[in-house]
Amino acid sequence: MTTAFAALTIPSLIAVVQGQPGFHAISPGTFISILYAGAAVATIVAGTAVESLGAMRTSQLAVLSCAVGLMMATEGSEVSLIAAALALGLGYGPITPASSQLLNAATSARNRRFVFSLKQTGVPAGTALAGALVPVMTVGLGWKPALFVVVAICASVVVGVHPLTSRLVTSPKARVVSRPKWWRAIGVALAHPYLRVLSLAAFVLGGAQMCASAFLASYFFGQVGFTPLRAGAMVTVANVCGAGFRLVWGAVADRGANPRLLLAGLSLAACLAEVVLASPGLMASFPVAAVTCAVLGSVIIGWNGVLLSEIADAVPASQVASATAGCLFFSFGGVMAFPAAFGVIQRLSGSFVVPWSMVAGANALLGVLLLSGMRNPIANSEAKASAVDE
Incomplete structure (x- = not known):
């Protein structure tokens, strides 16, 4: 915080x-x-x-x-x-x-x-x-x-x-690794097929989340025609729902829902919300806009805890920090790449419809990819056994 x-x-x-x-x-x-x-x-x-x-x-x-x-x-x-x-x-x-x-x-x-x-x-x-x-x-x-x-x-x-520092200390490793240390986190994230999928999910979901945070207000003010107060309210609705549903999705996963299936569902739900969002005519109705932003925020801001816990489950305890860092590197890549591309496309097209549709397409592809691996789920024990030994 x-x-x-x-x-x-x-x-x-x-x-x-x-x-x-x-x-x-x-x-x-x-x-x-x-x-x-x-x-x-x-x-x-x-x-x-x-x-x-x-x-x-x-x-x-x-x-x-x-x-x-x-x-x-x-x-x-x-x-x-x-x-x-x-x-x-x-x-x-x-x-x-x-x-x-x-x-x-x-x-x-x-x-x-x-x-x-x-x-x-x-x-x-x-x-x-x-x-x-x-x-x-x-x-x-x-x-x-x-x-x-x-x-x-x-x-x-x-x-x-x-x-707390004297009570909560992670023991350092004494072994010297052959690869440069800056590469270790990315190496751990790319070492196993499931971690690669989670890295891709972090890239897409992180980028889509930043697009929602960066462009919702300007979209509702500049294209839909809302007042600045109403446009700002859409951002507030999305973030409040996102914060609340981070807890909901975490609790759902803890109670037996398959985390990979849950992430797929969140990505596909984000796609649907972004498709609706890309219609300025529909968004001209304040109640419809508020509901759409609430759904979008709950899924595109609410995914983080589920994905981070999946990363922690997929590797040995000693590699949790490195695996998380490697996956987050790709998430930050999405945070930088998606808004930049969104802004360029918006300026070239003169409208927010095309960039919102492209973000929706990226979420749809991610959802399909996550679902495609459901028949052969990667067990935690398998992931841990084949994780990179640093």
């Missing part, structure tokens, strides 16, 4: 302070792209960091990196904001692999997917906090004091969790 809050702080205040003395804003899209590029790099080495430092110390350093990034941003120049985005990305990237390693050891198979999903609600919660609090603090205190408040929150989390 803290790293998501920190990551969305700058985009949340850019519109409020744009043009004010001492702040040379860059576009929120550019800032987020740089941040996720840094997160992708950090994710690759997160598995090694967890093995060397432990999950809690890695998490502490990640939050500290976010604090440093926000301190850099107080200088207010374009260069400092780019550096801040990189530092925030370096902090945002390792959190999920570290927490997956920790939670995999601390949970049982009967409740693991729900707990992973509960942890993943921290991302939309942190995003919502940034959107709700940062503009208010910026208007009331000024943009620099607002940044210092978030820095103080990050610092308090770093200090507050410190007593």
Whole structure:
């Protein structure tokens, strides 16, 4: 929650302070792209960091990196904001692999997917906090004091969790590997057919999720014709439903639903919601738009915990952080690639219909691929037996 809050702080205040003395804003899209590029790099080495430092110390350093990034941003120049985005990305990237390693050891198979999903609600919660609090603090205190408040929150989390580091330590591995360490996480993710499927799922679902977060408001305002307030409400509906259904899907998987079948269903449901969404005429009705965004958010934002728990189940306990990091590398790739392609297609076509339809097609293909493997499911024991031995 803290790293998501920190990551969305700058985009949340850019519109409020744009043009004010001492702040040379860059576009929120550019800032987020740089941040996720840094997160992708950090994710690759997160598995090694967890093995060397432990999950809690890695998490502490990640939050500290976010604090440093926000301190850099107080200088207010374009260069400092780019550096801040990189530092925030370096902090945002390792959190999920570290927490997956920790939670995999601390949970049982009967409740693991729900707990992973509960942890993943921290991302939309942190995003919502940034959107709700940062503009208010910026208007009331000024943009620099607002940044210092978030820095103080990050610092308090770093200090507050410190007593846990001596109790929750991941033992480092002594063996020297022949491959470069930066390649290890990707190597683990690509070593087994099921992990490759999960990496592809992370790429598509992560990219589709970011398209919904980045373009829903502009679509409803710019093409459907909603007021700014109503357009923003569609984003809120999608994120609230996404956060709530992360818990629902985790609980459903824990109660016996096949996780691969569940991920396939979520992807196909996202396809249907995006097909409906691509019709501006249907979306002109506020109730229809709200229901569509609720369905879209519940599936395209709600998948994370189920997929992360599947990754943890598919590899030996010692490789959970590395496998999670490798799969998330592809997820961050989708987060960077899908919105960029969406924006280009939208500008070339002059409409949101074509890009929404293309995202729907990607979700449909993923759903079919996941279903095609249902007759020969990959048992956890088989996956663990053939996982890469680092």
